[in-house]
Amino acid sequence: MNGGAMRDQWYPVAIAAQLPQKGRDSLLLGEPIHIATDExxxxxxxxxxxxILPIISRYGHIWTSLGQPxxxxxxxxxxxxxxxRLVDVGxxxxxxxxxxxxxxxxxxxxxxxxxxxILxxxxxxxxxxxEVEIRDDVDEVWATKVKFYQPQAAKSAQGGITTEYMYRVPSPTCxxxxxxxxxxxxxxDVITLFVQPLTEETCEVWPWMALFDDDSSMTDMIHFQQMIFVQDRSILENQIPALLPLDPGKEIPTRADMTSIAYRRWLKRHGYTYGAQLVAA
Amino acid sequence: MLSEVFVIEGVLSAPTFEGWVRSHADRIGVAARFRESGADSVSVLVEGPPALLDAMEMACLLGPIDVWVERIVREAA
Known part of the structure; x- marks a missing residue:
């Protein structure tokens, strides 16, 4: 049985508006699952x-769990x-x-x-x-007062602006x-990254957005976000080690990495270690 | 160069912790000398450039897998 403490979490497995008519096989935490449309x-x-696994339909996606959330x-x-405007990015x-x-x-x-x-x-x-904190009342990681100059912060942006950000981690893969x-x-604007853990070294990423943008077409908004993620993909697929270290080991995190450190500490505290490297190589 | 005392608090009883701190200090190029060691608090004098002291703090906040660091208070030496 895979996943440990992560089995009892909810994970995205499909876009609610695009359910596979003939069913689709997939993986969750290394175990086979099947997504289908019922009668x-x-x-x-x-x-x-x-x-039959429990499901929730929310934020444009179907969520399920192998455990008992x-x-x-x-x-x-x-x-x-x-x-x-709610955007299922794909x-x-x-x-x-x-x-x-x-x-x-x-x-x-x-x-x-x-x-x-762009960003x-x-x-x-x-x-x-x-500022970064693990908020004990909601058990989430939050980074606030993040400011960064961006030439084109969003599809709707006209030229460069200093963008303010907040990051939130409410579950281990979201x-x-x-x-x-x-x-x-x-x-x-709300931009999410919902991640389905297929195995410890592969995942399916389901971005979703809730934006104020009356001008851009849905296609343009989707293409903009997909372009951003494709740029990340080659970086992600070449990281060494492939698993996320929960011991800094040979890495040298700096103050700019405060959010990453808080995220890793939060994973460590809860034993959310599927996809993590526990001891430095 | 800056000298600060890192007061590290948490669940620190793992025997590997002190060696881990020294090893990481060597790796990033700061000096680290233990002043006090306990199961829930240790005090370390750290010397080096300001940015590397920040890096030392970030690494120690995560620490080795068998240690839980609750917080680090940095004081002028």
């Missing part, structure tokens, strides 16, 4: 023994806020640890080098000091990014 048109997910899926109140299969995928999403310092002239640009490479909404500066 009412709803989703049905079963494990390798045919056991004690809690509901984490809340995203912005999902119900009028005026937002899925990308990546040959990397599911924890690595989340950690990369939390890494601000790579913007100018990987997403050059960052030289010489604006400095990451200003920001992260939520809140960033200044270019057309509505008083609001946060």
């Amino acid at each position: 009412t048109g709803g989703a049905r997910v079963t494990d390798g023994a045919g056991r 004690e809690q509901d899926l984490f809340p995203i109140p912005e999902a119900d806020q009028p005026g937002r 899925s990308v299969k990546v040959r990397c640890s599911p924890l690595r995928a989340v950690e990369n999403f939390l890494d601000i310092a790579h913007f100018p080098f990987v997403h050059t002239d 960052g640009s030289e010489p604006h490479t400095e990451v200003e000091r920001y 992260s939520i990014l809140y960033k200044t909404s270019p057309p509505r500066p008083g609001e946060w």
Whole structure:
């Protein structure tokens, strides 16, 4: 049995509006699952023994669990806020640890080098000091007051702006990014990274967004986010070690890596180690 | 160069912790001298450039897998 403490978490396995009519085989924590459409048109997910797994349909996706989740899926109140456009970005299969995928999403310092002239640009490479905490009341990792200059922060952005960010990790393979909404500066755009752990070294990434953007077409918004993720993919698939180290080992984390360190500490505290390397190589 | 005392608090009873701290200090190029060692708190004098002291703090916050670091208080030496 794989996954340990991570078995009792919810994981995305399909886009709710695009359920496979003929069913689809997949993996979750290294175990076979099957996603299908039931007689009412709803989703049905079963494990390798045919056991029907619990499901939740929320945030554009079907979520399931191999274990017995004690809690509901984490809340995203912005999902119900009028005026937002909810964007199912699609899925990308990546040959990397599911924890690595989340950690990369939390890494601000790579913007100018990987997403050059879009989410960052030289010489604006400095990451200003920001705040990170593990919030015990909600048991989540939060990074706040993150500020970064971005040439094109979103599809709706007209030129460069200093974007403010908040990052949130509410479950071991999901992260939520809140960033200044270019057309509505008083609001946060919500960009999520929902990750399905296929195995310890492969994952399916299901980004989803809740944006204020009345102008861009749905196709353009999807293409923009997919372009960003494709830029990350080659980095993710070449990281060494493939698993996410929970001991710094040969790595030298700096102050800019505070969010990553908080995320790794939180994983370590809960024993969320599927996809992690426990002892430095 | 900067000299600070890192007061590291947490579950630190693993016998490997002190060696791990020294090893990481060597790796990044800062000096680390233990002043006090206990199961739930250790005090280490760390000397080096400011950015590397920050890096030492980040690494120690995560620590080896058999140690849980709750917090690190940095004080002027």
